[in-house]
Amino acid sequence: MSARGHIACLGAGRMGRGIAVAFAYAGHPVTMIDIKPRTAEEFAKLEREALGEVRATFASLARLGMLQAADADRLMARVTVAPASESSEVLGQTTLVFEGVPEIVDLKREVLGAASRAVGPDVIIASTTSTILVDDLSGAIEKPERFLNAHWLNPAYLIPLIEISPGKATDPEITARLKALLEGIGKVPVVCAATPGFIVPRIQALAMNEAARMVGEGVASAEEIDKAIRYGFGFRYAVLGLLEFIDWGGGDILYYASRYLEGALGSERYRAPDVIERNMAEGRIGLRTGAGFLDYSGMDVAAYREQRLGALVEMLRHFKLARPPVVD
Known part of the structure; x- marks a missing residue:
């Protein structure tokens, strides 16, 4: 197991896959958690698609000279997909959570609220919403002082910028910690007020x-x-x-x-x-x-x-x- 913190992504869609690539590339183990209950067959299909896209991204980065082709398997070993039924177990071991589910307020509040009850008390929880203000979501979070928004620009694994938007309840120390964590994987975070459109x-x-x-x-x-x-x-x-x-x-x-x-x-x-x-x-x-x-x-x-x-x-x-x- 890597000494670097474990990252959990709520959702295995486009954003979750991009974040998984970025953190796995930087040495972190990452788990994309499926938020939808599925049959074993349905989950296996999602898992194949998600891991297949991550593998294809690493292959593309190898062709572009960002890594050696031989390194792809080692990077892939850091990325997993977990079914919804295992979310509590995964979240209990994570050090940082990113939410990347569809832009539906009630859905995000449900998923974020459940995650906040499953993680440790000091774990940072960040939404990646591109449209919803952080304070419209923070009320669903246990210990909302550790919650904020981190807006990634696609493709998330390539674009350096991440817009960090703390809410009214966010502890400034949490903002500083997330900023340092993102800088540690080569990103360029900027802090902005919780306003529509960010920067x-x-x-x-x-x-x-x-x-x-x-x-x-x-x-x-x-x-x-x-x-x-x-x-x-x-x-x-x-x-x-x-x-x-x-x-x-x-x-x-x-x-x-x-x-x-x-x-x-x-x-x-x-x-x-x-x-x-x-x-x-x-x-x-x-x-x-x-x-x-x-x-x-x-x-x-x-x-x-x-x-x-x-x-x-x-x-x-x-x-x-x-x-x-x-x-x-």
Whole structure:
């Protein structure tokens, strides 16, 4: 048995399988617990499907150079699927529980409540819901101070980011423990308030809807818009965060650009938020003033700019777009 903590996933669907891959890859034993009572034949079918997908994922990662093909069997040995009838036994031995059942409040509350009564008193319990607020679920949990949300982005085994959303009852120490555990398997957790859409889904919903709207308006073809995203929008934001990018150019530029777009396109959705005006009034415009959304005081700004430009050059190389100068 691994010295690393045992992870339990409530549900053996897409999210449970992705989390199993991530933790098994990092050396943890993982059990996906089926939440639905089934016949032996039905469970055997689910088990084959779940383990088959996990094995196929490890094979894909081997082809992509993330592991040696010979390592796949060792990683697979860390992953099991348990029937609903064995859930209490499994949960009694686990150190961390992730819930990944369908986005139905009553179902999640039922499954989470039962799990909270089966695990040890200090075991962290995390939902992975992408839509339901943590406080809509915490009332079903025994010791809700050890409950919070951990929103993984698919594919869970590859995307580094995990959005941690504590509830009103969550003990800050639990948030810190989960953050450290996730960092320990190579993830990049961020903490956000329990609000609809968290961080990434809220931003990407706006961006995706706007891209679709431009196709509908005939601004450009889907192919051209996606090319613009890959080589412009996404290219820059792989290096510079959105708020960092505002500071890079200046909050005043965003303010005046937003006013123009709001008028030209006749839509309030382009209006700059109040925080942009407040920052301008306080002289927090960005790099030019030493502060914006981020603080640049005491920083070697020239060195910082060159470091970020160097990262963009690496992006050019990644896309095979870096070329030598023409010097003749």
